[in-house]
Amino acid sequence: DVKVTQSSRYLVKRTGEKVFLECVQDMDHENMFWYRQDPGLGLRLIYFSYDVKMKEKGDIPEGYSVSREKKERFSLILESASTNQTSMYLCATATGFKNIQYFGAGTRLSVL
Amino acid sequence: SQKIEQNSEALNIQEGKTATLTCNYTNYSPAYLQWYRQDPGRGPVFLLLIRENEKEKRKERLKVTFDTTLKQSLFHITASQPADSATYLCALDKEDSNYQLIWGAGTKLIIKP
Numbered sequence: 024d025v026k027v028t029q030s031s032r033y034l035v036k037r038t039g040e041k042v043f044l045e046c047v048q049d050m051d052h053e054n055m056f057w058y059r060q061d062p063g064l065g066l067r068l069i070y071f072s073y074d075v076k077m078k079e080k081g082d083i084p085e086g087y088s089v090s091r092e093k094k095e096r097f098s099l100i101l102e103s104a105s106t107n108q109t110s111m112y113l114c115a116t117a118t119g120f121k122n123i124q125y126f127g128a129g130t131r132l133s134v135l
Numbered sequence: 136s137q138k139i140e141q142n143s144e145a146l147n148i149q150e151g152k153t154a155t156l157t158c159n160y161t162n163y164s165p166a167y168l169q170w171y172r173q174d175p176g177r178g179p180v181f182l183l184l185i186r187e188n189e190k191e192k193r194k195e196r197l198k199v200t201f202d203t204t205l206k207q208s209l210f211h212i213t214a215s216q217p218a219d220s221a222t223y224l225c226a227l228d229k230e231d232s233n234y235q236l237i238w239g240a241g242t243k244l245i246i247k248p
Binding site: 071 | 139143169176177178179180181184224226228233234235236238239240241
């Protein structure tokens with residue numbers, strides 16, 4: 024079974040803090056994704072990566088950056104957290120044409 | 136731009152009945168469509184994928200149909216059980232992308248004993 028592990032289930036941060044969300048997968052998948060999920064809006068893609076050191080912006084990249092130094096690890100960085108970044112953050116991996124995505128358990132981030 | 140619509144209202148079904156969820160899309164002809172289940176506070180879990188040239192796909196008590204003329208997919212759970220209560224998301228491949236999916240907001244299904 025694919026295992027996607029997100030470093031924290033819950034995080035509380037203050038406005039202006041730098042926040043790191045980590046995601047690690049154990050199945051050698053090429054593609055990794057960061058989404059945020061808000062009620063009624065569905066999953067919105069922040070960034071994705073299709074290879075080590077490669078990244079592409081998704082639909083809502085503003086205020087975020089990412090890092091993929093190793094194939095198994097994809098980090099999401101909030102440079103200066105703001106209250107409108109309070110959300111559920113989901114990491115996913117995928118491989119192959121079918122693009123079936125495997126998700127971590129999610130990190131619920133609250134920015135106060 | 137591509138758009139997916141799922142019924143935002145919760146669907147209440149009596150245990151044992153068939154639950155049917157709808158996913159409508161516009162402005163695109165996707166190569167495939169996927170359904171996922173999401174439990175509260177957890178990430179989505181893949182259930183089924185159906186390709187544009189497939190009319191129907193089954194997996195145990197689950198059945199998905201794909202009508203490219205109506206631009207609609209239906210997701211059925213037969214002999215529903217309280218354990219089937221969850222939010223169900225549909226997703227389709229994004230036009231001009233080898234990697235991205237477009238996601239519906241999901242429909243919450245409640246199976247009453």
